Amino acid sequence: MASSTLIFSLIALILIITTTIPLSLSSPEQGFAARLIHRDSPESPLYNPAATRAHLAQSASRRTIARQNYFNRVMSSGNKWGSSLISATLGQGHGDFIMQYKIGTPRVDTFGIFDTGSSLIWMQCEPCQKCYMQTIPIYDPAKSESYQKVKCGSVECSTTAYTSCTEDGECKYRIEYQDGSLTDGDIATDTLMLEDDGLSGNVNLSNMVIGCGHYNLDPVEDYSPGVVGLSREPSSLVGQIGFRHVSYCIPSEDNGNGSSVKIGLPAVITEENTQTPMLSGKGGLYYLSLEGISVDGARLNIPRSVFDMTPEGDGGVIMDSGTSFTLIAPEGFGAVKQAVLDALSEFKPVEDSDKLYPFCYDDGRFKLETTPEIMFHFTRLDFPLAAGNTWIRNSQGHFCMAIRESVGNFNIFGLYQHRNANVGFDFNNNIVSLKYTDCQ
Incomplete structure (x- = not known):
């Protein structure tokens, strides 16, 4: 302005176009x-x-x-x-x-x-x-x-x-x-x-x-x-x-x-059980309806107001390709952080030497398979975060939680947390679809 836990590796891609369209044409066949x-x-x-x-x-x-x-x-x-x-x-x-x-x-x-x-x-x-x-x-x-x-x-x-x-x-x-x-x-x-x-x-x-x-x-x-x-x-x-x-x-x-x-036409909007409402909000951003978060199956005591937009249109949950890691408003993040620490109490957390992540682990026994599952409960859609989408290695090789506390009363569902998932936006029905898939 990358290892099984880092999206920022060398993802080399080329431009592919499936059809030619004039600017004024909005036919669904194109x-x-x-x-x-x-x-x-x-x-x-x-x-x-x-x-x-x-x-x-x-x-x-x-x-x-x-x-x-x-x-x-x-x-x-x-x-x-x-x-x-x-x-x-x-x-x-x-x-x-x-x-x-x-x-x-x-x-x-x-x-x-x-x-x-x-x-x-x-x-x-x-x-x-x-x-x-x-x-x-x-x-x-x-x-x-x-x-x-x-x-x-x-x-x-x-x-x-x-x-x-x-x-x-x-x-x-x-x-x-x-x-x-x-x-x-x-x-x-x-x-x-x-x-x-x-x-x-x-x-x-x-x-x-x-x-x-x-x-x-x-x-x-x-x-x-x-x-x-x-x-x-x-x-x-x-x-x-x-x-x-x-x-x-x-x-x-x-x-x-x-x-x-x-x-x-080439856009992929996955089936109904993978869909959640797309809300209207400021600046044409993609707002989601998040009802709560669970850690290892236990719903956290986070007020719904932490995730909702205010009557003035502030706050809410934004899905954003320009934000690398998920950001959770302070009251919600505190609950998530404590639940993860409690679930991993047999390991000793260490401070991130880069001062970029909330906490890390360097215990030799720490494996991604031992980490608790974090589930985002969107309206009509429960979306579990894959372990590889939750943890990232810092410069010292420690595993760090790749979710941060927001500096404001808003939330952003970041790109790292929905890797290996197809994200679809249907403007006709105001739907966001989210489904793990093979991104080939």
């Missing part, structure tokens, strides 16, 4: 499946060959910390949500996976962080008043025949909630963050193309609304050109192309390289 590349894979433009396993684990946890600080600021402030959520990843917990695509006419290669918590496709653009370092050339819209700035009063400008107008009628955006990150530039349209692997042709998307940032700061040095937002907002990739089904499946590193996001 769609595409795009494979994702883990940011730490050798095929990723962000790959650092000098990074050790410890560095990768620390980086992933710090991204989670930054992400929760971002959500806490938005949840607790009186700021207009849309003006803060153009990108939850710029300086706010950089995501783990990227999508590669082409932009402009003629086409230029680029990529962005895959982020269900962001509401726009944006990138750094020339001319740069201020740009941070990235691993590929910065996009120059002056060289694209299909690039067009958006005018104020247009539909494209009115569907983005974080814009302003210049005296000459051009649509602009500017977002600032408390850590010093910001992006500022033009709302525009351009042509995007998603490439396949030679199987079924390309996906050409014309007149896509993008953010073209000419003034950008990123103190954490992510080196990513931008973000591909997949929230439910009209300005995201999902919102603009209009398809009503989305799914993704992220494997652990010992279960193959089949990670992908599927939009439209």
Whole structure:
């Protein structure tokens, strides 16, 4: 902005598209499946060959910390949500996976962080008043025949909630963050193309609304050109192309390289007994209905209010691809932590030397098979966390619980906890499906 317990290993993936669709078409018979590349894979433009396993684990946890600080600021402030959520990843917990695509006419290669918590496709653009370092050339819209700035009063400008107008009628955006990150530039349209692997042709998307940032700061040095937002907002990739089904499946590193996001007909929405309601909430985020948590079959005494949204729309449980580890509000986390410690009382916990996880174990007898099962009780769906999705090795090789306490009264169901599971979003029926499967 990886071992049977670390998703942040080298997951190398290529882009696969199953059909060609025009932007305006929203037929359920159409769609595409795009494979994702883990940011730490050798095929990723962000790959650092000098990074050790410890560095990768620390980086992933710090991204989670930054992400929760971002959500806490938005949840607790009186700021207009849309003006803060153009990108939850710029300086706010950089995501783990990227999508590669082409932009402009003629086409230029680029990529962005895959982020269900962001509401726009944006990138750094020339001319740069201020740009941070990235691993590929910065996009120059002056060289694209299909690039067009958006005018104020247009539909494209009115569907983005974080814009302003210049005296000459051009649509602009500017977002600032408390850590010093910001992006500022033009709302525009351009042509995007998603490439396949030679199987079924390309996906050409014309007149896509993008953010073209000419003034950008990123103190954490992510080196990513931008973000591909997949929230439910009209300005995201999902919102603009209009398809009503989305799914993704992220494997652990010992279960193959089949990670992908599927939009439209290829999306996999699993059977009814694996489904839970998708709630409406702020910023087009994916909210879940969580009723409680159990440890080794014993339901914890956590008030339902810990997981529910307030009448003002604050709190709740968000499913977020940009947050690595699950975050639980303080009252709920305390109960989970104590129940796990009690279940493992024969082992002596140790403090995490990296100061990133709540507690760890280094006893030679400690095995994943000895750990208690943590069950999330979503409405109409009980989802057990696999042991390999609950524990992670730190830089000293200790097993640490990969669930953290949230800094606010909100909860995030993180990517690490639903590895090896198909996640499906059905917008027609407001359903989230969640089922363990072979993510090939």
